[in-house]
Amino acid sequence: MKNKINFNTSDLEKMEKQTVVHLINSLGGFKSVALAGTSDLQGNTNLSVFSSLFHIGANPPLVGMIFRPSPPERDTLRNILSTGFYTLNHINEQIYRQAHQTSARYDRNVSEFDAACLTEEYKNDFFAPFVKQSNIQLAVEYKEKIDITINNTTLVIGEIVQIFIPGDCLGDDGFVDLEKANTITCSGLDSYHKTVRLDRLSYAKPDREITSLLDR
């Protein structure tokens, strides 16, 4: 690896805007990426890829997502706020190109499910559509919206109320093997990656060496 190069705030200000967007989106590291499925009250569905998903807490089980003040995310946000429900569907190697296609700015009357050839799935009386091709599916109930005024974005917090996972991907301790479920990750705006496990490590304590949980 070559020597490090250094940029500061004034260097960023001199760069082209789109270059900064790529750069800063990359620096946050590998990201969780999922398809958010919603429907309006008339049953018109919407599907959009999000790479701003993050864990907020386990008890209650809460996830957060950041919404930018621009389309196509507007349909998703409007549907979440008006109906109170959405689904989050993990993306696998078989569907990541279709998932990326949902980021195109389709007209409001077009369902990205159709445009990206992904299949709506309804189950357990949940209002919002799941993505049938997704191996890990979450039903989420809207809880709270927090305006982040510093850059005009919105944090939406939801509670996971239903979980669908392949039976053989769940460990005895509750750990879900995302690699076995073929879940992928992304970096920057447009780069998709599968993963190779390095290790699972024991709970860290000051006076004890870390061990691998896989050797057991």
Add this chain to the structure above:
Amino acid sequence: MKNKINFNTSDLEKMEKQTVVHLINSLGGFKSVALAGTSDLQGNTNLSVFSSLFHIGANPPLVGMIFRPSPPERDTLRNILSTGFYTLNHINEQIYRQAHQTSARYDRNVSEFDAACLTEEYKNDFFAPFVKQSNIQLAVEYKEKIDITINNTTLVIGEIVQIFIPGDCLGDDGFVDLEKANTITCSGLDSYHKTVRLDRLSYAKPDREITSLLDR
């Protein structure tokens, strides 16, 4: 892959608490993981691994982190609030075990840099210590704290004011090749993964097929 199993809210309530923690932490997908370096006003340093890092926006360049209401994250949060500065240091395959070790609950007078055998690096007059072994290093200025009352956590928002990246990992368009920089990702509480790129995809438009940016 086996048939899906299904859990709902009442199933989660019946599970052991630690099982739910593993399960819900896994379901958010692959996560960004980094070491947050801080110092108090007396120069006592602190280092802690965070897997709750996320991109908030590129202009201004903002990153968010979620703090739970428990140690050892308290030292980091206190230092950020009292000094206004912290570093975020990407984790690579060579240091992920040491990074995990920083999650142990050390006494306040112990620096996790020493305990985990990682090296403090000071440069460009930035107040907080970087991790010398990290290939991608960010200097961050504290901007805002938002209390998430629903589960008593805290969102800390900071602006990236300096960037250090290996020269050969930066593309012409601003994209940073995290794989080349050896940055890793994590899942659940304790699982670490390297990545294998699937593709970089073109900007999606409604009337055009996605192409690979790597074929060019």
